[in-house]
Amino acid sequence: MKRVYVNEKWCLGCRLCEYNCAYANSGESSMIKALRKKAIRPNITVEEDGDINFAVSCRHCRDPICVKSCISGALSIKDGAVVVDHDKCVGCLTCVLVCPYGCIREGEGGAVQKCELCLNNSFGEPACVKGCPNRAIVFEER
């Protein structure tokens, strides 16, 4: 299955992926409407380690502990991707408590939010990958 990977060597730490992610998942028609004067809450996070940067988003683990731990049944695996049923999730944050990568966060509407590979928004392909200026983030099979 294709997943999102980052090549640390090429990551510039520009954080464009964070902005593209927030826009892609905002449901807004323009980036300005989506991001202007807002503290963004993206599903991808850029980290720094000295002079190295890298972006982290859901690994879509084969045996995801978040899905096994979900108390409402809102998290499930759909064609290999870990997805949230926003109508079922009550925001208990048990998944936040167990994700070893820190890739699920509190959402705004009561449910949690996480990377769903942009399969469930209007982008249809990972916006972080598409917008990465140095092609450090890739969407591929490994």
Next chain:
Amino acid sequence: MKQYLIIGNGAAAVGAIEGIRSVDKNGEITVISRENHHVYARPLISYYLEGKTDLKHILYRPSDFYEKNSVNVLYGEEAVSVDPDGKTVALKSGKKLGYDSLCVAAGSAPFVPPTEGLGSVPSVHSFMTLDDAETLKSSLTPDSRVLIVGAGLIGLKCAEGILGLCKEITVCDLAPRVLSSILDSDCAAIMQTHLEKMGIKFLLGDTVEKFDGSTAHMKSGCKVGFDVLVMAVGVRANISLVKEIGGECGRGISVNEKMQTTLSDIYAAGDCTESFDITSGTRRVMAIMPLAYMQGHCAGVNMAGGTESIENALPMNSIGFAGLHCLTAGSYDGECYEERFEDGIKRLYVKDNLLNGFILIGKIDRAGIYTSLIRNRTPLDTVDFELLKKFPALAPFGRTYRSEKLGGEV
């Protein structure tokens, strides 16, 4: 064809079904369900009362779950005894069911301490099941004064659930603090202040000496008038089916890392069990839903002839009230690192070069990174813990870890 029998129809039973089916697609699976409901997310009953979920969304698995997994569910039925020699289970209805492999996932039951005059109270409730929630809801009016005995996870979630459905809520507990099973007094005080701001009243370090109709006479001497009483003192693991036939039990049914009881072909999973907690080094009942599912899955795989084991179980909890979340894990034993901030706290407990437990209130982002340090027993001198303790992140794990975890399929 192998016959699998599962006693119980909660998260552990679902785990067992999914575990069995991951190995054996054809065996016959029968579930004995005391409740007349398709499996639902039990901890969501408070959210149901709050209107944050409904009878459709509360289902723990989709409505075609049993059908898709070819499971026969006996609703409204109860196991009364197990014959381990004849390999049968006797049911309340008088029926007998045979099994090749049995999983006891019988959960727990509310413990109601004998209290003088309890029989004189007109409206007494427990808060464990969907039916309990329905009954409680129908007994409430906007003028109801509610007394909840027990300031633990169940009592407080109940309080949050009914806050908008009644006039006032008083919660009492013998313990001097709220959430005493997961919080120390400093952290409990933060949660209590928040709960009080929500409108919940507390009588802590106090207990009901006797009930007289709709009045509770407290040990401290004060009297509490109420219309509706909820008993949420605690729960006890349902161990009798296994204990009666000589299976080893403590407070819960003893299971090993494969979820086997001490009786052959009998497994147990979920809230009715006790198992090894890596953070305290002791066997204990860890009645938490994620573990119930995982134990059920582990039992199911082994029942079907596969191999699975759980060797890294730890207690953990995520509980929140009106936007303030409290995430805890492990044991609070060891050297404490603390950060305090407005309406919140972070406490990490380090022992023998390992993270052994934590309490996070308010700031909870990426908490799972800490949980994984506990679960994996990561030696803290192999990571940059000075950085990690301030910010849960992956950078402090170093490049090797990152290329392993972020560079390929995990």
